[in-house]
Every structure is written in structure tokens, then in C-alpha cells.
Amino acid sequence: MAPLVAGSDKPRVVFVHGQGRFGAAAWPYQHRLAGQFDCLFLRRHGYAPTAAPLPTDFQADMHIVLENLGGGGHVVAHSRGAISAMMAAVERPELVQSLTLFEPACLSLTADLPATRAHRERLASLYAARAELTDEQYQHEFSRLMFGSQAGPLRTREERRAARRLRLQEAPWTAPLTIVPGLPTLVVTGGWEPLYEEVGEYLATTGATHRHAPGHHRPQDSAEGHRMLLEFLRRHQQQ
Template identity: 70%
Template sequence: MRLHSLPERMVFVHGAGLYGAAAWTNLHGMALEYDCLFLRRHGFDPQAEPLPTDFDADMRIVLENLGTGGHVVAHAEGAVAAMMAAVERPDLVRSLALFEPACLSLTADLPVTTTYRERRGPLFAARDRLDDEQYSREFSRVLFGLEAGPLQTGPDRVAARRLRLQAPPWEAPLHIVPGLPTLVVTGGWEPLYEEVAEYLASTGAVHRHAGGNHRPQDTTEGRALLTAFLRSVTGRVGRP
């Protein structure tokens, strides 16, 4: 009787917007080759009130879902938890694939990140003095130069509350993991993420562009880059 090996575990860690499986619709097909788990970070339970960012809790969620080991794919702020997990348990994390990683504590003193912190820092400092709607409006104005309208629906109000509770990503305790196969994919639209990607490339990561602005994982090229990277580090050609 022929024995089939089990597919390797892969966990997906979302950013600050969409979460769970909804954050990775273009990559659901990866489940044909890998044992895919689409995680929800701390405070992103749809049945509970949003909670403040907890970097350590996010890291534990990643590690608890890796089982005996696997690959971690992360987007934006989710890359913080992915990198922390790799530092904490290098024996479990076999590779990292980071889409537009918001690992700003690594580049805190570099020019683009410094400017970003100067622009966004006062808004973080004021969040306890603002209600959810006020913070959401200021966030849109400061970050995107847009005037946001009033919150219309329950989900909009929950999303605004969650946004206000997010900690500055440059406060995360991050370190580089030497020798870990790492792919960084950016959309080529925002100097902030390019600065992070270039820094990670200087430490040994592979940096590629895929378009798609802040969500390169939603593009055909982004999926192709991830697929090729995973096969290069695992030697797999498909699910047995």
C-alpha cells in the first residue's frame, strides 16, 4: 500500500483590516497543496468587542497554530507576529512570506519611517482623548488626506473602534532571524513599505514587487511569487 505524506502546515496572519480567511481570498487555493490555517489575531473575534493590540498574544496565536512546524505568510501588521514567532521558536517556523510588512521598529531610525512616525505619532498619542468616530476621521485625514464621513453601520463602528485600539507598529519588539528563508513582496506604491523591504533584503530576505498597492497578495503575480518561493524552500511540487 502506498503511503502519502501529510501536507505541510501554513498559517496566514492578517493585517489591520480584513481578518481570518476573508483577508486571503486569492490564496485559498493554497489549501490544495498545504494544510492552511487562516488565523485571527488578538482582538479580531467577530463575536466579541475589539481589544487593544497585544504583540505577545498575536505571537502565541501563530505558534499555537503551527503545530510541529510550518510556514508563515503575513500581511502588514501581521508580519510583526510572524517575525516574533520566528525569533521565539525558530525550530517551528520554516519560512516567512511577508506582504507589505509593517515592521517599522526595524526601520524606526530610517528616513521614511521617521517621517511617518512624526506624522502619525501625535494621532496615536491622542487616541485616548478621541472617540472612535473622531479617531477614524483623523486617521483618514492624516494618513490619506481624505475627509471621512460619519460611521453608518454597526460593522463600521466596530472597525473604527478596533482601529483606535491598534498600537503603533514601531513599538513592537522585533529582531532579525538570520538564515531563515524569507520572501518580502511589496506593491511598489508606498516608500514606507519599500524602506522596510529594502532593510529586510539587506539582512538576507528576497524582495520582489507584485503591484496591487497595499495588497500584493491579491494579484496573480503575488500568488505566483509565493508559490515559487514555497516550492524552493520545501522542494514540494504539489500535494501527494
């Protein structure tokens, strides 16, 4: 995937979406940063709006991030997008000026810790059965196991495409992740789910700054979460 925007004299910020919304739609609160930064809102592998969804490809996602960094910049990621963001920082640390992770689903780092282990045990059989389930069956079971709720019927083409994409997603704990040494890293979690708090606390032991903001799984949509991001970007902006 080629860079989405031509070069700019503003500091570049690459935004990497999570599992649901993608591209600019995944970052509505961050559009206001465009006056200060060269903001690129990426689409990960398999998230083209009109093409059929594709299975997860961690390496392809990493290369999308690296291609859009150009000569270097900041990386901001949410949920599963944090996987490719961290992989890009390990692969080309000289290009990543700072890393901000909102509710990172970097579960391969915490695979043996209690909350992640319980999450794996709850969902492992569903991931294993993906090929035998329809998209709607998978979405219903995923919603039940993850949120304790029943997903509604798939009425629109976009809902059917989103359900197919969900079924094609690889388990996040299988990602080939390692720690990014020495890179300024901010982790923001919502304080609502032990799974993400466990990841945040683990990353804090490796040198990251772990903060909390309201918004449950999308703290970047809160005024406080956005403020934390802006202050962090400014602090680590190259002069």
C-alpha cells in the same frame, strides 16, 4: 487561541492578517492553496468577529501564530501581521520553515530611517491622543493623515467595531522586533509607498529576498504576488 484545523499530511501554512480584513476574508486569493497545503487563516488578538475589539497585544499575537504552527510550517503575513510573524520566528525558529511578508509594517526595524521617521512624526500625536478621541474622530483623523482622504460616517455595527479596533491598535514602531537570522524570507511590496519599500530594502540587507508585485498595499491579491508566494513555498517545502 487553539489551532483552527486538525492535523494534515499536507505542509502547513499559517496566514496572519493585517489591520483591516481578518481570518479567511483577508486572503481571498490564497484559498486556492488549500488543495496543496494545510492552510490556517488566523484571527489576531482582539479580532473575534462577535466580541468587542481589544487593544494590541504583540505577545498574544505571537503565541497565536506559534499555537497554530503545530509541529512546524510556513508563515505568510501581511502588513501589521508581519510583526507577530517575525516575533514567532525569533521565538521558535525551529518551527518556521519559511517566512513570507507582504508589505510588512515592521517599523521598529526602520524607526530611524527617513520614510519611517517621517511616518512616525506624522502620526505620533494622533496615537498619543487616542484616549481623548471617539472612535469616529480617530478614524477620520487617521484617514486624513494616512491617505489624505475623509472617512465616511460609521453607519453599521461592523463599521463601528472596525473603527474601535483601529483606535485600539498600538503604533507598529513600538513592537519588540529583532531580525530572524538564517530563515528563508520573501518580502513582497507594491512599489507604491516609500514606507514599505524602506522596510523591504532593510530586510533585504539582512538576507531576505525583496520582490515587487502589483496591488498597492495588497500585492497578495494579484496573480503575480500569488505566484511569487506559491513558488517560494514550493522551493522551501520539506520533503
